[in-house]
Structure formats: structure tokens, C-alpha cells
Amino acid sequence: MLIKLTGGRVYDPAHGIDGKVMDIYARDGRIVAKPKDTERIDQEYQLAGKVVMAGAIDMHTHIGGGKVNIARMMLPEDHRGDPVGHSELCRAGCGHAAPSTLTTGYRYAEMGYTAGFEPAVLPMNARQAHLEMGDVPIIDKGGYAMLGSDDMLLRMLAAKKDQNAINDYVAWTLHASQAMGIKVVNPGGISAFKFNQRMLDLDENNSYYQVTPREVLKTLARAVYELGVPHPLHIHGNNLGVPGNVETTLNTMLGAEGYPIHLTHIQFHSYGTEGDRKFSSGAARIAEAINQRKNVSADVGQILFGQTVTASGDNMAQFRNHAAGSPKKWVVMDIECDAGCGVVPFKYKDKNFVNALQWAIGLEIFLLVEDPWRIFLTTDHPNGAPFTSYPHLIRLLMDKTFRKEAFSRISPDAQAMSTLGSIEREYTLYEIAIMTRAGAAKLVGLHDRGHLGAGAAADITVYTDDADREKMFTKPDHVFKDGQLVVKDGSVVKVTWGATHVVKPEFDRGIEKDIAKYFDAYHTVRMEHVKVTDQHIADDGRGHVQVHECKGRREKTT
Amino acid sequence: MSALAFTLKIKPVQRVDCSPLTPDLLAGKSAKDIAATLLQSGRQQLQADQVFDISGNDSSNIEFSNSNGKLDFIGAHMSCGSVTVHGDVGSYLGLQMKKGSLTVHGNADAYAACGMAGGLLHILGNAGDFIGGALPGDRKGMRGGTVIVTGNAGDRAGDQMRRGVLLIEGDAGEYCASRMIAGTIGVMGKVGKYVGFGMRHGTILLFKPTDFHTTIQDCGHHTLPYLNLMFKSFTPLPSKFAHLSQNRVQKFGGDLASDGKGEILIFA
DSSP states (O other), rough: OOEEEEEEEEGGGGGGGEEEEEEEEEEETTTEEOOOSSSSSSSSOOOEEEEEEOEEEEESOEEEEEHHHHHHHHOHHHHTTTTEOOOOSSOEOOOOOSHHHHHHHHHHHHTTTTEEEEEOOOOGGGGHHHHHHHSOOOOOEEEEEEESHHHHHHHHHHHOOHHHHHHHHHHHHHHHHSEEEEEETTTTTTHHHHTOOSOOOOOOOOTOOOOOOOHHHHHHHHHHHHTTOOOEEEOOOOTTTTTTTHHHHHHHHHHTOOOSSEOOOOOGGOEETTTTTEEEEEEHHHHOOOOOOOOTTEEOOOOOSEEEEEESOOOHHHHHGGGGGGSSSSEEEETTTTTTEEEEEEEOOSHHHHHHHHHHHHHHHHHHHGGGGGEEOOOOTSSOOOOHHHHHHHHHHHOOHHHHHHHHHOOOHHHHOGGGGGOOOOOOOHHHHHHIIIHHHHHHHHHHOOOSSSBBBEEEEEHHHHHHHHHHHHSSSSSEETTTEEEEEEEOOOOOOEEEEEEOOOOTTTTHHHHHHHHHHHHHSOOOHHHOOOOHHHTTTOEEEEOOOOOOOOOOOO | EEEEEEEEOOOSSSSSTTTTHHHHHHHOOOOOHHHOOEEEEEEEEEEEEEEEEEEEOEEEEEEEEEOOEEEEOOHHHHTTSSEEEEEEOOSTTTTTTTSSSSEEEEEOTTTTTTOOOOSEEEEEEEEOOTOOOOOOTTTTTOEEEEEEESSSOOOTTTTOOOOOEEEESSSSSSTTTOOSSSSSEEEESSSSSSSSTOSSOEEEEEOOOOOOOOTTTEEEEETTTHHHHHHHHHHTSSSGGHHHHOOOOEEEEOOOOTOOOOEEEOOO
């Protein structure tokens, strides 16, 4: 089947195409070069005046794994308050902050997104996370496996095991949990919380293992790099939400010692201690550091005002913040001695000084980081706001009048502490396409997504150009997923099932002996039962695994 | 102007969500619009005139007749006017009601007056479980208004109740006033086991000797003058509670397992 998208204005930053009017052809789910004139076009879409981009990619969104289920269970009012009826095509669902799996898929697709990556797949819970993501229709999925507070790694670090063994363990984890990358959450801190530490700075020892977050970070960043995993170590740093944590974040960048790292929801890690209330913006310093250090990328984790729920592996931060939660209920728990989890509902208010400044800090970071290839558009769904608020966020970035008007409505004390009002930058469509498409695909390591060149998957979104960017990005005209029209005029017209993206770097299988022994001695299940196979993901006929290349495994270092 | 009357004319197979039929939502609507109001019933949507014979035109004064226990959400979220029901009603009667009056000449099922914030709810028959409680997952139950049950109430009456008055002239089931946060509950008949389980604040008025679980403790006999004021506030109510005058009580405190600032007063 050959389809032709005729005459659209194309934004394809991966190929440097900035608003050029051109035709795009797709055959059997892949984008192809212009075919011979003799070939019959099966379907043609007239897109004159429309904006054409690749399908958007959310590189950090909590859509699977135990914590989302806890959030759902804990917030029946979130579900009662936002019911979605079934239609001919779509099944019923509900939920504003923590929508049901099916609703998640439909809503992403209806917004022009064609992939989402779950950033906290606990290896021990990977099967559940994949089953849950397997229930998310239309979009492609993937996850980052969480390491850094697991007993096995901390033991290895405490025993000063050599880097090669750790690389093998990291690679084994990627295989076993079918992940696209490695994430570390409050390195060593989730574990330290269980030994009654309530804060852990970068150079502070975990009191039990005598290992510092700095060691964990450096070792994992190096492991990911040496294995050739395209996505750099995904870091949720120490001291999330603590005023003054801008120092920790800057030190974390230094601590990577040049290895590529990705700092996630960096807004929550960019707080200073100036001003009467000892809470201020560190955005300028963070942005300057990102501008200087080419090995660092970040996503923002913008907050937007309204009710949401925060779901995180960082039990230490969640415990610290639980009193500020609304409505008053919260969960902080251990998971199989390998990690933790905390779920706290939050209502961000524009008249609240702290919330208002958080909002401004996020936007300052967006606007002060110069290179859109290294800063990404997220709200850390659902922690800063539900993903459905992305169009609003895009408008805040692209429309300075709108932004300044919104800025004038937040807490005046927060306005006085922020430079946002004087920032004139407006994102262009090209830059938005970088942040949400080309850049995200490159960062995650998806070679065939996020661009519109021949060979790419035909994940394509078509918008009607509108000065009101929120309106434009809320309701795309057409969304194609693997060449099939799945959304028309902002509504799902066909339900398909996307792929699960993974990497499988080579490693020395000898490590399995040690891991199996460890599982037998300490865990509730055997190692063999923890591994998620391709078959497990494809079993119900709705999903499949797509393996991405790990280019250039680096020389083992001693 | 005569009361807007809905007479149930079918035997509903599934439960019917009557939440659109309140004085607030029907205000200013024509007879035709009211007849066309859609009511969710299981997977189907039914027009109001498929379910009810409709007569009258005063939408601030609504009457349901021939009602049965399949009609849920009557008077939900209402903030004005009055609703009178002849017959039984289903669950969620007066859910999150804010103002106005709601009278049922019959029995109500579970979750009546859940999350109620104001107004008067009078059930002349029996009430089901969780009257004046919170919906599952919510952290606060009834937070204002007055509820009178002439008959008996089920289990967990006033669960997580936050404010307001819940008066039960008959018996109450088990776990009455469980996890109560504040407010007043009166029970003239017997109460089941574990009254005041997990209560933090609030007042329970009991009129029959009762066994308490261990973390409710006897605090002796007292004469409490403030009771006269409270009883005075009850005098306009269409209830036996309007005629109380005694202010000598035996006081119990609890639940010591959770704050323990609640009081259970026994008039015997």
C-alpha cells in the first residue's frame, strides 16, 4: 500500500528541513523516496497549507509500572471526575492525572504523539510494567530500567568490583527487563532511606554500604557509555525539591566526568536559597551549565497549575513532601529491597509562592537553554502535570504575549523572584519539532523514528497551522502510525498496537552465574523467572519488540 | 404552579441514574426539554419520559412517586429547592448535596448523604450502609447539613464524617461513627459493635447502654450545659430529637488508638 501526503509544509529537523513544502510517500508503514511515476498511489491526502511533522515522542512519561497503579487505586476521585465513555472503536476508561491504560494510548495519539517512554521500570517489576504498557494502544512504548539503589549493584560497588563486571550486570538488566536505557533515581538514596537516612548529598555515604551517590552515578554513566547504549544514563538526581539543590545538580554534571548523561525533570533540581523565603530560581545557572557541557542533556519536568499526582521511585523525596500533598493521602514503600516508590497527590496553585516559582523556573530553563537538541519537553507526567497539558505548554513556549499574560497572574512574590517576564525568546515550530521529535528520537536512540526520511517508520502528524498553538497542537488533522491513519480531526479512527523499543547490548553471559546465586540467596523469585522475553511481550498478538542497535561498544577499560 | 412530579411508570431492569433530575439542573427548562433529559441506566441512556410520567411545572419543587430502590443519585449535588420521594430510593441519595431539602417517604440504600455539605435530608424509613460517609477512597465524609433517619441505619453510619448532624431515631449497625473526624451523630436505638472505631474528634449521643471496644474509655458522669444549646438547635427538626432536655451524661472518650479526642455521651 502506497500513500502520498501532498503539498504539506514539512518540519523535519533530522534532515534540516524547516517548513519546506514537499510531498511524502509511505509504503507499507515505512517512508520511501519518491516512487516512479508509473506506480499507483493507493491513497492521497491533500495537505496544502498544513504542517507536517513526524509523530511526537514523549521521552519521559510514567505510563506503566506499579506506581501508576497505586496512583490509580489511591485516587478514585480522579477517575470519577473524568469518565470516558466507550465508542464504536475505543473502550471506556477514565482518569485525568492517572488515566487508565487504554485512555492513555488514545489521548496520546489524539494529540499527535506516537511513542512514550516509561522512565522507571524496576527490573523486578518489569513484567508488570510491560504488561501494562502492552495495554496502551496505538503508541510505541519503551522503558528505562532502574538501577542504583538495588542491593546487588551497591554490594558490587562496596566490594569494589571492577567496571567490566558492572557493565555485564547493567547489560544483563537491560536484557532481563527489556529496556531502552538505564535510569538512576536518587542514586543510593532510595536504599539509604531504608537505613533511616532522610537526606543524601552527592558525597555522603549510604550508611550501610558506604557508597556515595557520586560513585553510583559515575559507575553507571560509564557502564551505559561503554556498552554503547544510545540513551545516556537517565538521572533523577539527589535532593529533589530541596531549596539549594542547584549546587547538587551542578556537581552531578561535574561528577559524570564527561560521560554523557541525561538529567531528568531538571526543574525540580534547580532551586536556590535566596530571597526572604529562602527559595529562588537556579534556572540561569543550570541553563548556563547545560549550554557549556555538551555531554549533558535534560528534560524539564514543567509543572502546570491544577490537580495531579506525583509518582516517583524516590521514596526519600516523597516522604519529605508528603505533608504538602493534596488530597491528604500518600504511599511510600519499599519494593523487593531493590528500590522504592512514593505516590503523593499534588495540587499546584498559581497563587502559591513555591508552586508559582516552580512554574517560572521550568519555563526559564526552557527559554535559557540554547540548544533544543539537548532540552526536552516533558511535564514528567503525571508529576508536574498530566501529559494532556503539552499543547498548553507549547503555547507558553511559542507565544511570549500569552506567556507574559500568564506570568502576570501568578503569585506576585514569585514574579519578583523570576526573570521570566524579561525573556523574549519564542520557540519556532522547527525548534518544537526538534524537542519533541528529532531530538527525542536521537536521545532515546530510535534510529527510525522522529524523522521523515526514507526508511523511517511512517509515524506522521499533520496539524492545521493556527496562531493559537495550544489549539493547533491539541487537535491534529491526521495522525499516521506505521503508515495507518489512526487519528482524524483529533479523534481515533483506528486502533493499532505499537512496538516496544529495546536495546540488547552484548555482554559476558558468565555474569548470570553470580546473579543466579544472588537471586537464590536473597530474592523471592529465581533469576530465570525475572527475565522478560520477547515472547512475553508479543504473546497476546498486540505487541512486538523492536531492538535498536548499540553502536560501538567501547574498549573495556581497566 | 404545581410541583414537578415524576411518577415511575416502568420496572427498571438496570439501576437508573437520576442525578440530572434536580431543581438546579431542571431550572428554567421547558416540559419538552425535561422529558428529553437523558438518564444513564446500565449501558443504555433512557429519556426521562420513557421512565417517568411527568406532570407539573415547578422545578424548584420536585416529587418522585411510585419510586423503588433502583433509582440512584436522587438529589445528588442539589443546591436549592426541595425534592420529595414517595417510595424507596437506591444508593447515593443526596450525594454531595449542598442546600435545600430532600425528604424520602421510604427506605434509602447505601451511601445516602455521602459527602453532603448542607441542607436537610429526611429519610422516614431505613437507611443503608455508609450514610453520611465518604465515597470509597475519599478522606472526608459528610461535611455539613442535617440528616434525620426515622428508621434504622446500616453499618458504618457517619464514616469519616467531618461536620454536620446525623440523627438516627432507630438502631445503627456496626462501626457507627468509624474514623469520624468531627460533627455530631445521635442514635436513639441500639448501636452495633465497635461504635466510634478510629474516631478522632466529634460527638456521639447514645440513649441505650452499649459495650465499647478497649480503646474507648469511661470518663465518668458529667453535667454538660452546652447540651442545652445543642438541643435547642434541634427543636425545629421534625424528629424525636427535638424534644430532648437532659444534660447529665456518662462520657466515654476515644478512640485512643487514633487521637482519642472524640466523645461518646450516654443518656441513660
